[in-house]
Amino acid sequence: MSAPTPAIVRLAPEWDTSAVREWCTSLEALFRTIRPEAEIYRGRNVIFRSTVEGQEIAVKRFPLVSAGKRLLYRLRSTKAVRAFDHGVRLVGLGVGTPRPLAAVESRHRGWPLASYYCSGYVSAFREARALRSPDTPDRPLLLGLLGEFVGRLHELGVLHRDLTSGNILLVPDPARAEGFEFQVVDINRMRFGRVSVPDGIANLAQLRLNDHGEVLDGYCRVRRLDPTRLRRLYGVRLAMRSFKQATKEATRPLRRRLGF
Numbered sequence: 001m002s003a004p005t006p007a008i009v010r011l012a013p014e015w016d017t018s019a020v021r022e023w024c025t026s027l028e029a030l031f032r033t034i035r036p037e038a039e040i041y042r043g044r045n046v047i048f049r050s051t052v053e054g055q056e057i058a059v060k061r062f063p064l065v066s067a068g069k070r071l072l073y074r075l076r077s078t079k080a081v082r083a084f085d086h087g088v089r090l091v092g093l094g095v096g097t098p099r100p101l102a103a104v105e106s107r108h109r110g111w112p113l114a115s116y117y118c119s120g121y122v123s124a125f126r127e128a129r130a131l132r133s134p135d136t137p138d139r140p141l142l143l144g145l146l147g148e149f150v151g152r153l154h155e156l157g158v159l160h161r162d163l164t165s166g167n168i169l170l171v172p173d174p175a176r177a178e179g180f181e182f183q184v185v186d187i188n189r190m191r192f193g194r195v196s197v198p199d200g201i202a203n204l205a206q207l208r209l210n211d212h213g214e215v216l217d218g219y220c221r222v223r224r225l226d227p228t229r230l231r232r233l234y235g236v237r238l239a240m241r242s243f244k245q246a247t248k249e250a251t252r253p254l255r256r257r258l259g260f
Helices: 019-022 027-032 068-073 078-092 128-134 140-155 197-207 214-223 229-256
Strands: 005-011 038-040 045-054 053-064 100-108 111-120 158-160 168-172 182-184 188-191
Touching: 005 019, 005 078, 005 168, 019 027, 019 045, 019 100, 027 045, 027 053, 027 100, 027 111, 053 100, 078 111, 078 188, 128 140, 128 158, 128 168, 140 158, 140 168, 140 182, 140 197, 140 214, 197 214, 197 229
Parallel strands: none
Antiparallel strands: 005 100, 038 045, 045 053, 053 111, 100 111, 158 188, 168 182
16 A cells, blocks of 8 residues: 555644645654654554744644544544644634644545644643642642633533543643643544533533542632532532543453454
8 A cells, every 4th residue: 555645634824834734744754753752642642742943843643543433534524633623713712722733634545544633832731630639739729720710611612522630731821820821632522512511510520630629619600600509410420430431441452452
């Protein structure tokens, strides 16, 4: 099979230069020669760092291994395209996310083999999962602010369908009173539209930060809800989420062998 040539499917207008286009169409070759120091994460997907015209870029590669997944993404938008479109929409709403720059696809005779989402590189941040530690300075305050952030997302009609604590970053920003900005990543799975209270509480429970109610309290402040009336629902959703996560972890090896 001849080597696929990556094709640009989305490109930010301010990033549209001949050098950028040439870089985008070389992403398959770049991926095959990633230096260890440029690799940010390697799992089912790979995230690596690159530089274009003096600007550092984060690239996330979504492979498509199974025939079923290739068929699915021949009929619908690839993860990279959805991440780009969602990123543009989030920026328009004033929601923090690394700047969307491009979505690139590698196809062979129309069949997708991989897609690449390119965004601005964030060099300094903490993941919200760090707030699980009871020793985190100002933990109750930060947990409450995190709940407020998720509440604002839902009030804006944004539902991040993979709202784990690793997908929310605390990015330093001296211009803000709290000294940082919340940013969301891993944004290919999102829903836009009215977020009901039950759906919002279920989404909030994905964070699983073992807090003492600060996240729910912050969330309710923004959405003008009574937290005392929602604690039982929130507890049930946390239990359901924990069970679902345990099941997911237990079946992960089998799902990967089957290509899911």
